[in-house]
Amino acid sequence: MNAEADAGRFDTREDDQTIRPTQAEALASVLAVLHLCGAGKLRCSEKTQRPAAATVAAVAEVLAGGDFYATEPIAAFAWPLLIQAGGLAELAGSRLQLTAKGRAALGQPPAETIRALWRSWVGKALIDELSRVEHIKGQRTANTLTSAKTRRQTVATALARCPVGEWVPVDDLFTRMQRGGLSPSVARSERALWRLYLTDAQYGSLGYAGFADWPILEGRYTLVVLFEYAGTLGLFDLDYTDPAGARDDFRSNWGTDELDYLSRYDGLRAVRLNPLGAYALGLTDRYQPPAASDTAVAGSLKVLPNLDIVVTGELPPADRLMLDTYAQRTADRVWALREATLLAALDAGRGLDQLRAFLAVRATHELPNPVTTLLADVTDRAGRLGNLGVVRLVECADPALAALIANDRRLRGLCQPIGDRHVAVAIDREAQFRKALRALGHLLPADPPA
Structure with missing residues (x-):
């Protein structure tokens, strides 16, 4: 099993x-998702912050290796959150937008x-992960569930105790958590x-004896x-199968005959x-990416003097989105650098240093002079x-009042003259300006004229 996992690509068997x-997938996917967000392609509910269906589909398309299942979004749902x-x-x-x-x-x-x-x-997760197990009903009832933060921290502690580089069957992990006092209790009380x-x-209540065994509530959480968060972030390698029929620990509960599975995560077998993961969980101070995760593919681009960028090799989704940010796609494997596209990227908060470094690593040769000249010219003009x-622009009745x-x-320390009849006041100093103005015997109207 180790040899197959160490090959750097996932293996699907006949069963x-x-x-x-x-x-390696997570290292590439995090950049792809950020680029997608920067392009304004992601939308989430203003109320719940959960991604829209179209956003989940868009994220799935750029994930390195795709989502874990074709029809059950897991990583594509998790990344926007x-x-x-x-x-x-x-x-x-x-619409989701990148912060600084x-x-x-x-x-x-x-x-x-x-x-x-x-x-x-x-x-500070945005959701209670148990809500993703939709077959468990009644979760929204008041005073029913324990603190999701406490549960999450308990699971994180348990995950940090897993041995590095060794496969741990999920049921063994469950046993270790129970014996180690790391149970993420779900219900507040009996x-x-x-x-x-x-x-x-009524009939399917988990209050009946045996209906809420540890794997059903704490285990599913x-x-x-x-699976959805530690796995998506690439902290654990995964051994999984189709969730349908993977676990039968809920079959004795009333009314479950027609359920294929209790959760979409039931197929996880071992991690x-x-x-x-050791680095993210604080078990080591340094991390060396595997060679297979190096998304900077040397020699994959040819940058031409006419400002065209031609893809000569294979580019991961993150790199294609990077080119979309700074250049205009003119053909399937060709992008054109233009002053307008560079200015648009700068206006969106993206720096040209990122583009220079990106091209320098991937280009088959040094950047042509027309390209370096264009980048330097746009950088210079953007900094002018x-x-x-x-500011609050204040209009005075006459130049004499403005001068006063x-x-x-x-x-004078709270405003800046603009022409002979106007002064500008910074918004964060407006209250001080108004107070000093009243002391001078004048009043600034609360609202500008209609």
Whole structure:
């Protein structure tokens, strides 16, 4: 099993068992998702922050290796939540946009980003992961569930105790957690347990003896955290199969005959903590990416003097999205650098240094002079203007009043003359300006004229 996993690609066998190393995929996917977010392609609910169906589909298309299952979104659902929890993206209406922290992450080692995302998720996840086990009903009833943060931290502690480089069957992990006092208790009380149910609130209540055994509640919660978040971030290599029929620990519960599985995560059979996981979980101080995860493919691009970029090799989705950010695609394997596309990237908060480094590593030769000249010219012109922030523009009745305000000892440090009849006041100093203006015997209207 180790030899297959170490090959750097996942292996699907005849019995639908999949052995999937995840760290190289996660290192590539985190960049692809950030690029996709930067392109304005991701939307989430303003209320729940969960990704829209179209967003899940868009993310699935750029994931290295694809999602774990073709018809059950796991990684594609998790990534938009992870980058929000990590402060790399925020909602502007229903559209996700990169924050300054997110834009900076595009120029940082992806392992650092993944470590930060895991720690952010453990501390301040956006959802209760148990909600992803939709067959367990009654979760929204008040005073039913324990703190999701406490449960999540318990699971994270258990995962950090897994041996690095060794496969651990999921059921063995469950046993270790129970024996080690690391049980992520789900129900607040015995009474609360009766509010949770499968299929029918009365007959399927988990309050009946044997209906809420550890694998059904605590175990399923652990599977979600492990598969959907730790697995998506590439902390654990995964051994999984089709969830249908994979576990039968819920079959004795009333009304489950027609369920193919209790959760979409039931197919997870075993996990292996890999070097990226050891780094993210704080077990090691350094991380060396595997050679297979190096997304900078040397010699995969030819940059021409006419400003065209021609793909000569295979590019991962993240690299294609990078080219889309700075250049205009003119053919299936050709992008054209243009002043307008570079300015648009700068206006979106992206720096040209990232593009220079990107091209330098992947180009078959040194960048042609027309390309370096264009980049230098756009960089120079972009730096000639400065954004000094938002101001309140105050119009005076005559130049004499404007001069009086601009030269008053209490007001001159709070405003800036603009022409002979206007002064500009920084928004964060407006309250001080108004107070000093009243002392001078004048009043600024609260609202501008209609």
